[in-house]
Amino acid sequence: MAWRGVIEEYREFLPVSDTTPIVTLKEGNTPLIKAENLKRKLGINLEIYFKFDGANPTGSFKDRGMTLALSKAIEADSKAVICASTGNTSASASAYAAKAGIKAIVLIPEGKIALGKLAQALIYGAHVIQIKGNFDQALNIVKAIVQKYPITLVNSINPFRLEGQKSASFEVSDQLGFVPRYHALPVGNAGNITAYWKGYKEYKKAGKITSLPIMLGFQAAGAAPLVQGKPIEKPETIATAIRIGNPASWKGAIEARDESGGRIDSVTDSEILNVYSLIASTEGIFCEPASAASLAGVIKLYNKNYFKTGASVVCTLTGSGLKDPDIVFKVSKEPLKVKAEIQAVEKIIEGII
Numbered sequence: 001m002a003w004r005g006v007i008e009e010y011r012e013f014l015p016v017s018d019t020t021p022i023v024t025l026k027e028g029n030t031p032l033i034k035a036e037n038l039k040r041k042l043g044i045n046l047e048i049y050f051k052f053d054g055a056n057p058t059g060s061f062k063d064r065g066m067t068l069a070l071s072k073a074i075e076a077d078s079k080a081v082i083c084a085s086t087g088n089t090s091a092s093a094s095a096y097a098a099k100a101g102i103k104a105i106v107l108i109p110e111g112k113i114a115l116g117k118l119a120q121a122l123i124y125g126a127h128v129i130q131i132k133g134n135f136d137q138a139l140n141i142v143k144a145i146v147q148k149y150p151i152t153l154v155n156s157i158n159p160f161r162l163e164g165q166k167s168a169s170f171e172v173s174d175q176l177g178f179v180p181r182y183h184a185l186p187v188g189n190a191g192n193i194t195a196y197w198k199g200y201k202e203y204k205k206a207g208k209i210t211s212l213p214i215m216l217g218f219q220a221a222g223a224a225p226l227v228q229g230k231p232i233e234k235p236e237t238i239a240t241a242i243r244i245g246n247p248a249s250w251k252g253a254i255e256a257r258d259e260s261g262g263r264i265d266s267v268t269d270s271e272i273l274n275v276y277s278l279i280a281s282t283e284g285i286f287c288e289p290a291s292a293a294s295l296a297g298v299i300k301l302y303n304k305n306y307f308k309t310g311a312s313v314v315c316t317l318t319g320s321g322l323k324d325p326d327i328v329f330k331v332s333k334e335p336l337k338v339k340a341e342i343q344a345v346e347k348i349i350e351g352i353i
Ligand code: F0G
Pocket: 060, 062, 084, 085, 086, 087, 088, 089, 090, 156, 186, 187, 188, 189, 190, 191, 192, 193, 241, 242, 288, 290, 291, 318, 319
């Protein structure tokens, strides 16, 4: 049977009824890929898998939560949704609002989101407001706006977002046929790690799995409030998706860490960029820089002998690299240019093979 989207596939775990209108772009069912080449290249004794959520309809994991958030907004007769975003939430909210036939208003930090994400919000027909400030300030503004106007907030403080995002841990368990020993994620506003942990616990309670993974969250070093134990007023990182100084799901992330016996750590921008190009060139998966924080963190901990040898580790790659191609030119060589002549091309080829 064709994949029906996250809500229909996992209906029994989600707060929907027979009368809830379902707004879906058939999100979910994203590839789980074993990283054999990478293992060999790094000489690392771990079984690494990528959950590539960049393969969702708008190119990020946000679609898993947005299908539920928009379905519940329509059920409640809402006429508009609003969010603050570092880019992916705004892209996803805009697409699902378009599908639902209601308005989307998105607040983004001016100059600090990937161009592809801004392009998505615009083409999906959202009202885009750029603020001269960062994500944390934008989130404070939208929280105040929804107190005053009849607009539904679709940031991850909307509980339906996390309910939908739980589906990723169901899929990982179903696709692997077992529960990984470790599950690593990039952490920004901390909604996703909270959702994964909730999902694993509910799947275990329902008897679908028999163990739980150890949760590992990784923040960018310049935007690592959870690691430092205090909000960061001016977060900075090349991984703009996780450029967040005061995560809304702070408590959820700490619970996931502590209940699972895991860790929340940080990785530098240069570690992120190295791993970003490594994943693409060894495994053929083009993820965005923020996504690479998951494997960058795993490599950092591996080098500190953190892992049991041979353990299984799933790294979620949260978004598609196509959203932010500018970054490629910071880490790759310029393409060669030659005359349109066979000999000129042959000369180069002989240097390659
Ligand atoms: N990876 C990507 C590609 C993201 O876009 C985000 C968050 C994260 C990781 C972190 O997930 O916030 O649940 O801890 N992006 C949000 C946005 C903040 O507005 O698109 P998180």
